[in-house]
Amino acid sequence: MWLLLNLGGKVAALLLADSAWAVAVACWFVPDAILAYHVFMPHAQGTLRAPRRFITAGREVWLTIDDGPDAEDTPRILQLLAEHQARATFFLIGQKAAAHPALVHAIVAGGHEIAHHTHTHPIGTFWCATPGRVRRELDAATDIFCRLGISATRFRTPGNQKSPWLQSVLKSRRLAPIDWTARGLEGWSTSPGAVADRVLRHLAPGNILLLHEGPGVPVGIRVEGVREVLGRLTRAGYKCVVPTAAQLASS
Numbered sequence: 001m002w003l004l005l006n007l008g009g010k011v012a013a014l015l016l017a018d019s020a021w022a023v024a025v026a027c028w029f030v031p032d033a034i035l036a037y038h039v040f041m042p043h044a045q046g047t048l049r050a051p052r053r054f055i056t057a058g059r060e061v062w063l064t065i066d067d068g069p070d071a072e073d074t075p076r077i078l079q080l081l082a083e084h085q086a087r088a089t090f091f092l093i094g095q096k097a098a099a100h101p102a103l104v105h106a107i108v109a110g111g112h113e114i115a116h117h118t119h120t121h122p123i124g125t126f127w128c129a130t131p132g133r134v135r136r137e138l139d140a141a142t143d144i145f146c147r148l149g150i151s152a153t154r155f156r157t158p159g160n161q162k163s164p165w166l167q168s169v170l171k172s173r174r175l176a177p178i179d180w181t182a183r184g185l186e187g188w189s190t191s192p193g194a195v196a197d198r199v200l201r202h203l204a205p206g207n208i209l210l211l212h213e214g215p216g217v218p219v220g221i222r223v224e225g226v227r228e229v230l231g232r233l234t235r236a237g238y239k240c241v242v243p244t245a246a247q248l249a250s251s
Ligand SMILES: [Zn+2]
Pocket: 066, 067, 117, 121, 157, 158, 159
């Protein structure tokens, strides 16, 4: 669909170039701008439909932690989750999972969910990855997970990049894309409190909260952001759960 829209725009622009140059310029660039919006803009659903919330009748949120596992952070985060009797989903990078199989097993042993976050986390190029590259990114990580005895059924794309090919590849691999309601944006934050302020700003039942682990998170916020968020959630009477597929289906 997106390919046809862009191709149609280019053909129309060429046909109109002599008679209506302004319309031709619009035909050339507007489809590109629309596509770029849906590929890069957080929550845009044009190229990939993914739930931003889940259905719940209780004071429940879904804590999701991206970019692990990490030798330093994962064990400490697991300890924090246990202290708060919280469950979470870890969106893991395949090659990191391969390097730290014991951490992957520890996540599962803690009662948490493992989900898919590509094999190499190609944040600079995933937006323009060919269908073959998308398939390789997905399949390589899935192979790692399978070797570790894990069947991941949920996927989050790196850096919000939603290429036009992604939806169909995910569907063929039976991976459900997951968006988020609020994120910590740790890389832009100056303190754990600022991370918690941002991710809990519009706290409500059914929110999907996105935090990160690993060296991409600034020193001083690593793990401490998770600690602050869990503390505030507990004090507010919220429980961290992993929703079922049915809770996500019509949200
Ligand atoms: Zn990521």
